[in-house]
Amino acid sequence: MTSMERVLTTLSHKEPDRVPLFLLATMHGAKELGMSIKEYFSKGENVAEGQIRINLKYNTDCYYPFFYAPLETEAFGGEVIYTEDGPPNSGRPLITDIQKINSLTAPKVKDSEVLLKVLKSIQILKKHSKDKIPIIGVVMSPFSLPVLQLGFEKYLDIMHFRKDLFNHLMKVNQEFCIDWANAQIEAGATAITYFDPVSSSTIIPRKLYLETGFQIAVHTIAQIKGSTATHFASGNCLPIADLLPQTGTAVVAVSTEEDISKVKEAFKNKLTVLGNMNGIEMRRWTPEQTDKIVKDLIQKAAPGGGFILSDNHGEIPFQVSDEVLFAVSEAVHKYGTYPIIKS
Numbered sequence: 431m432t433s434m435e436r437v438l439t440t441l442s443h444k445e446p447d448r449v450p451l452f453l454l455a456t457m458h459g460a461k462e463l464g465m466s467i468k469e470y471f472s473k474g475e476n477v478a479e480g481q482i483r484i485n486l487k488y489n490t491d492c493y494y495p496f497f498y499a500p501l502e503t504e505a506f507g508g509e510v511i512y513t514e515d516g517p518p519n520s521g522r523p524l525i526t527d528i529q530k531i532n533s534l535t536a537p538k539v540k541d542s543e544v545l546l547k548v549l550k551s552i553q554i555l556k557k558h559s560k561d562k563i564p565i566i567g568v569v570m571s572p573f574s575l576p577v578l579q580l581g582f583e584k585y586l587d588i589m590h591f592r593k594d595l596f597n598h599l600m601k602v603n604q605e606f607c608i609d610w611a612n613a614q615i616e617a618g619a620t621a622i623t624y625f626d627p628v629s630s631s632t633i634i635p636r637k638l639y640l641e642t643g644f645q646i647a648v649h650t651i652a653q654i655k656g657s658t659a660t661h662f663a664s665g666n667c668l669p670i671a672d673l674l675p676q677t678g679t680a681v682v683a684v685s686t687e688e689d690i691s692k693v694k695e696a697f698k699n700k701l702t703v704l705g706n707m708n709g710i711e712m713r714r715w716t717p718e719q720t721d722k723i724v725k726d727l728i729q730k731a732a733p734g735g736g737f738i739l740s741d742n743h744g745e746i747p748f749q750v751s752d753e754v755l756f757a758v759s760e761a762v763h764k765y766g767t768y769p770i771i772k773s
Contacts, residue, residue: 432562433491434620441657441680443699443736449728449766450491452566452704452740453755455484456498457517457748462487467748468512471497474550481551482558488759491738493559495551496568496623496745497544502610503578505542506534515748523581528588531595536606539613549617556618566659567619568744569611571626572603572650573643589642604650611654621657623744624650624679630665632685639670647677659683659704664743671696686711686742694731702736707758709741712750717757724761733770 431439431447439446459480460470470476474495481493500510500520509521525531539545548567555565570578576585576599588595611622628634629643651658659681660674666685667674674682675697682701684693686708694703707723715723724739731737739762746755765771 434562434564436491437564437738440735440738441702443702443734445733445735445768448768449732449762450738451489451759451762451766452492452494452738453484453488453490453746453758454494454496454741454744455488455746455750455755456494456496458484458746458750458755466514467516467518471518472547474547474552475554477547478551478554478558481555485563488755489763490759491564493555493563493565495548495555495565497548499570499625499745500578501544501548502570502575502606504544505537505606506579507537508578517745517748520578523584524579525584528580528584528592528595531588531599534599534602536602536609539609545610545613549613552614552617552619564620565618566621566623567611567614568623568625569607569614571624571629571643571647572600572607573646574626574628575603575607577628600646604646607650608653611656611658615654615656619656621659621680622654623661623683624654624658625661625663625744627661627663627665629670630662630667630685631669632662632665636669636673640673644670644673644677647679651678657681659702661704661744664709668693668696675700681738683740683744684742690727691730694737698734698736702738703731704738704740706742707740709743709746709750712741712754713747715754715757717753720754720757721761721764724758725765728762728765729770729772732766732768735768739766 436446437450460467462483498518508524510518511521657680660679661683683704684706686706
């Protein structure tokens with residue numbers, strides 16, 4: 431099977447030839463090209479080449495042209511801070527006076543230099559993949575983006591006490607999210623990762639999710655012209671497992687803190703499960719530990735299909751060694767061939 435066939439079979443909750451591997455190494459492409467992280471993300475061509483090399487090196491099943499989390503606030507005019515050995519992060523919040531939310535407008539994709547770099551990388555990967563390898567685009571959910579726009583404290587304040595500002599911010603962010611997702615689909619992305627950590631049960635209770643993040647996800651995902659994978663960026667989701675299929679998403683990326691067997695059972699024949707290796711702990715894994723952990727995940731979650739092996743956060747730390755990444759790939763190919771043999 432090609433990677434595309436393998437993933438599509440998995441999404442249909444059937445067993446492909448082996449478990450798909452999404453090795454979401456975003457910054458490792460800089461190592462492959464001998465560049466600093468800042469230089470690497472300066473051009474879409476760099477990221478495309480980095481993803482091609484990672485795919486070939488580790489025999490993975492997707493291209494993942496995700497740049498960094500604050501990319502979307504950068505498109506709004508926000509600051510990005512670079513480090514030598516970690517992901518670029520947001521600087522000073524874009525909105526320091528909450529009253530300015532009333533005048534906030536969504537950036538146009540076609541006018542944003544940083545967004546156009548991402549589209550360039552997707553276009554290159556689309557041409558290179560020949561539809562044999564899925565290309566996974568990324569958006570921040572309208573409900574989670576305000577953490578980067580305002581900071582957590584101000585966002586929680588308007589969520590609870592200023593519904594007028596909250597509703598306007600959601601309207602602007604939804605407009606942007608839908609346009610940005612569809613621009614990536616048009617450029618060649620196969621599917622869109624809908625990052626929504628604020629909706630996770632780790633951060634807000636189920637009742638508040640039903641009133642906010644759930645409604646926003648239903649409305650937003652319905653207008654994205656391709657399949658989506660909802661990612662909670664290490665956050666828990668079992669307390670809202672019954673609600674997530676109703677959002678229209680096809681995949682759920684789950685926390686390493688949740689029992690993968692219980693997760694698989696909760697979403698069986700409803701959503702494909704993506705996860706859930708601990709990216710932070712991967713920095714300290716030995717090849718022997720890696721082999722054992724991957725084997726255990728596969729044997730618990732892979733039978734029957736509907737499982738893609740990946741990390742739990744959607745961004746493998748820069749410090750995770752090539753040795754460990756090779757060990758992950760080797761273990762998937764060793765234990766992930768269907769039918770899964772338990773031992």
